[in-house]
Amino acid sequence: MAVIGHFALQGVQMMLVLLLAPLLTGFVRKMKARLLRRQGPPLFQPYRDLIRLMRKEVVLAENASWLFRFTPYFVFATTWIAASLVPTFQSGLLFSWSTDLIALIALLGSARFFLALAGLDVGTSFGGIGSSREVMIASLAEPAMLMIVFTLALIVGSTQLSTMSAFMNSPAVGLRVSLGLGLIALVIVAIAENARIPVDNPATHLELTMVHEAMVLEYSGRHLALIELSAYLKLLLYVSLIACLFAPWGISATTVEPKTFVIGLAAYAVKLAAMSTFLAMFETAVAKMRVFRVPEFLGAALMMGLLATLLRFVSGSF
Amino acid sequence: MHGLVFDVAHLLAGSLVLISFIELYQDRLFALINIFAAHALVLALSVAWQAYVQEAPHLYITAAIALVFKAVVIPMALHRIIVRLGIHREIETVVGIGPAMLLGMGLVALSMVVMLRVTAEADPLAREDLAFSLSVVLLGLLLMVTRRNAVSQVIGFMSLENGLVLAATGAKGMPLVVEISVAFSVLIAFIVIGIFLFRIRERFDTVDVQALDRFRGERK
C-alpha cells in the first residue's frame, strides 16, 4: 500500500512539473511586461502556444537527418526526467536516489549535446552560431555548476538531493561563507543555462544576439513545441533547485499524509512566485552583455565556486 | 564549535574578500569607486559585529569612522576629483582579467595556507578572520600592481588598509587611540595624494603613471 502511495507521489511530481512549467514562464513574462508598464500576454499564453504548435505540420529542411527529428524527443525526455528528480514539495521520492546532483547536471548536458548537434544538422550558419556559442557558455557554466555541487556536497556530506535538502532544512547548517558564495554562483549559472538576460535574450529576433534561439531556428510544429516545453522545464528545474537547496522550508521527507503534502505544495508555490518575481526584476534592470563578456561573467561564477570549495577543503567551519 | 557568531563574522569577512575580487574585475572608474564604497560598508558592518561579539564599545566608533570616512566621504571626494580630472575612459589593466582572477585565487589560497598553519594554536574565530584579512591585503596589493591609473592605485591602497583594520579588530583588544591615528594618517595620505594627483595632472596633462617614466632623468 505504501509502495503504491510512493509511486503515486512520484507520478504526481512528474505531472506537476510538466503542468507548472509553462505557467512559470507565463508568470515571468507577465511580470516583465508589468514592470515595463505594458499589459503583457495572459498568464496561460504559453499553454496556448504549445497546443497551437503541436497541432501544426512540421516543415523539415530537405537535408535534415534522423538526428534532427530525434533531438526534440530526447531533449524533452531528459529534461523532464531531470526536473522530476528535483524535490519540489517533498524530498526522498521513490526514484530520487537513482540520480544525484552530478548525474542531474550530466543529464542536462546530454540534452545540450544533442541540441547543439541539431543546430549543426541542417548546415546553415545560424545553427553554427548558436551551437558554437552554446558550447562556449557550457564549457564555463558546467565546471562552475560542478564546483557548486562540490561545495554543497562537502558541507552536507552527500551528493543526493534529498539528503542535501534535508540537511539545509535542519539547524546543523549554519550561515556559512561558502554557502553564500555558492548561492551567488548558482544564480549566475542558472541565468546562463536558461538563456536569460544578461547571457542570452529569450525573446530576441536579432540573430547576432541569439544563442539558444539560433540553435532551434529550423524547428517547427510539434518539434518546436517539445523544445519550448523543455526550455520551460529547465527554468522550473533551476528555480526548484535553488528553492530546495537554499530555501528548503516546507519540504519534508516523503510521507503519504495529506497535511505535509498541502504544506509542501503551498510553500513551493510561494517560492516559485518569489523567484519568478526576482528573475523578472533582474532581467528588466540589467542589459544583455556582449557575447565575449559572458565568459568573464561565468568565469566569476567559476572562481566563486572554486573559492567556496577551497574554503571547505581548508577548514571545516567555512 | 560554530554558532551564529562565527558564521556571521565569517560571512562578513568572506564578503570583504568577494568584494576585493569584484574590484579586480572592474574596468570603469565610477564602478570601481562604488565597489570600494561597498567594501568600506562591509568593513564597517564587520567591525560593528566584532564590537557586539567582543563587547568592546570603542569598536563601534571605529565602525562609524570607517562608515563615514571610507564609505561616504572618500568615495564622494574621489568622484569629484575624477570629474575634475576628466578621466571617464576605461582603465587599462596591465594584466588581463582572466589571469588577474587566477592570480587572485592563488593569493587567497596562499594566505589561507600561511595563516592557518602559523596560528595553529590560536582562537579559531581570530585565526580564520586573520586568514581572510591577509587575503584582502594581498588582493589590494594585486589591484595596485595591475593598474596604471593613479586613482585606481589609490583605491587599491585603501582596500589594503581595510584589510589591516579587519585584522586589527579580529584580534581582541585594539585601543581606540590606534584607530584614530590610523584614520588620520589615512586622511593625510589621501589629502597628499589628492594634491599630488592635481600637480601631476597640471604638469603632465595625464595621471597615467607610465607617462611619468618619460620625465625621469637620463640613465647613463
Added chain:
Amino acid sequence: MPGVALSLVGILLAAAAIAIPTSGTRMARPLVYGICLATTLCLMTVAATALIGKSATPSSLALPAGLPQLGAHFRIDALSAFFLFVVNLGATAASLFAIGYGRHEETPERVLPFYPAYLAGMNLVVLADDAFVFLVAWEFMSLTSWALVIANHKESDNLRAGYIYLLMASFGTLALLLAFGLLAGAEGNYTFAVIRSAPPSAGIAALILILAIIGTGSKAGLVPLHAWLPLAHPAAPSHVSALMSGVMTKVAVYGFIRIVFEMLGPPGWWWSVVVLVCGGATATMGVLYALMQRDLKRVLAYSTIENIGIIFSALGLSLAFKSEGLASIAALALTAGLFHIFNHSLFKSLLFFGSGAVLNATGERDMEKLGGLIHSMPQTAFVFLVGCMAISALPPLNGFVSEWLAFQAILLSPQLPLWSLKLIIPAVGALLALSAALAAACFVRAFGITFLGRARTPAASRAQETDRFSLTAMLILAALCLVAGILPGVFIDLLAATVQFLVGGRMPPQTGIEWLSIIPIAEGRSSYNGLLVFLFMIISGTLAAIAIHRLASDKVRRGPAWDCGYPDPSPLTQYSAASFGQPIRRVFGTIVFRAQEVGEMPPPASTAPARLTVKLSDLIWDTFYAPISGGITFAAEQLNRLQFLTIRRYLTLVFAALVFLLLVLAIWQ
C-alpha cells in the same frame, strides 16, 4: 596460465612470420587478421578466467630463454590479468575491423607482418615478470608500432612523425632502463619477485618515481612529453591508430602502476602531488589542443592525451589516500582510474574505427572537407555518435560512470591532512570538470562538422557506407559502451580483485544492490542507477512521441531550409571546424596558444577575397622541444667539424690522446 598465454603469443609471432612472404596475396589479409582475431579472443578468455576465477593467487612461469643467469619470467596476477583483458579486447576489435578495412591498404606488405608482432609485443609487456623481458618487449612494441606508423611512407609527414616517435620512444626506454636499474639495486637482481620483496629506500624511490613518470608518461602522452603522440597516432593505419591510442597508452599506464603501486613500497607524502599536477595539466592541455585541430584523427589523438590526464589524476588521488592508509577510499579512486582505462579503450577504439571508415569512404581526414556523411554513411554515423556521447561523459553511457566515481573520490579528499593536497585537489577537480565540458564541446564539433550539415567537397558527397566487418566491430564496441554504462556494478566488482591487490582495500560489493544501482561509499551518501536512467529516458521519450502523434499531429513536409529567409545554396557558408571553435579559441586560446586572428581586407573596389588567418603557437613545443633540438643540432654541427680535418690534424688528435692517457697514468696513484 602463463604457459597458455605464452603459447598464444607464440601463435601471434608465427602469424607475423607467415605474413612476411605471403602479404602480397589476396588471402593473406583475412588469414592474418583472422588468426589475430582468434588468438586475441583466446587471450581475452584466459585473462577473464584469471580475473574472475577464485584463484586470486598469481601464477608464474620461468623459461630458460634470454639472459644466461636470468632466464625469462612471466606472471599473471590480478593486475596483469586486467590489462591483458583490456589489451586483447582492443586487439580483437581492431583485428575484426581490419578484416574489412584492410582491403583498402595500398601496401599490405608494410602492415601485415608487423601487426601481429605488435600485438605480441603488447601482450608480452603485460605478462613480463622481470625487467629484461619487460624492456625487450617494450622496445619490440615500440619498434613494431614505428614500422606501422611509417607504413604509408609516401607522405613526408608520416616519416617525420615516425622519426619523432622513435626519438621519444628511445628516450622513454632510457628512463625506464635507469628506473629498473635503480630498482634492481647493487646486486643486480632483475626479477620482479626479488624487487617486490625488497622495496628501495625513500630517496631512491623518489628518483625511481620521477624516472617512471618520464618513461611511462612519454609513452602514455603526459604533457610535456606528449609531442610525438598527435603526430604518430594519426599517421598509422586506422586500426593501428586505435590500438596505439586505445591500448598502447594503457600498456604504458600498466608500467606506471606496476612500478609505482607495487614495487616502490609505501608511497611518500609528495608522490601524489606530482602525479596529480601532471594529470590535471595533461587533461586540460589535451582537450584545448584538440579543439584547435582540423584533422579528425589528430583531434582523437589529443583527446587520448586528455583521457590519460584523467586516468593519472585518479591514480594520483589513489596514491594520496594510500599514503595516508585510507585503503577503501584509495580503492574508490583506483577503481575510477581502472574503469576509465577500460572505458577509454572502448570508445577511443570505436572513434578511431569511425574515422578510418570516413577516411576510406572519402579519402579525407580534414574535417573542413567533409560534412553531410550522416546521409551516406548512416550506420557509421550512428556508432560514431555513440562513441562521441561516451567520451563526453554523458549518461547513460560508460564515460560518465568513471568520471562520477572520480568526483566521488575527490569529495572524500578533505580528510587528507597534507596542505599541498588541500590546495591541489580542488584545483584538479576544477580542471577535470573544465576538461569534461570542453571534451563535450570538442566532440560536438567533431561529429557535427564531419557528419552533419551539407557536404563541403565532392569527395564527401560521393561517400559510401563501410563494409560489414568494420561495422560489426564498431557495433560491438558501442554495445559494450552502453552495457558498461547501464550495469557498472558488474564491472566494479570485476575490478575488485585488482584493486585489492594494489591498495589492500576494495569498494563495497555492488552485486545485490536493489535495482542494480551502484553505491560507491555508503547508502545515504551517493548512488547512481544507469539502468533506471536509461529506461526512464526510453519510456518518457516513447510516451511523448506516441501521445503527440496520436493526440496532436504527425504530419511532416519537406522544404528548403528556413535560414531566416536567406538560404544560401553554397555549402561553404555553413560553419566550418575553425569557426565552430572560434568562441572557445577566443576565451581560452588567447592565453594558452597565443591565438591571433589576422584579417586581411582587400582595398575597396577590389574583387579579391578577404582572408582570415588564425595563428596559433604551440608553447610547449617552443619552450621545451625547440631549444633542446636546437641545442642538439648545434652540438652536432660543432662535432661535425671532426669530419673535415686534414691528415696532419688527425695524427695530432691521435698523438694528443696518447699523451693525455700517459699523463693520466703518470699522475693517478
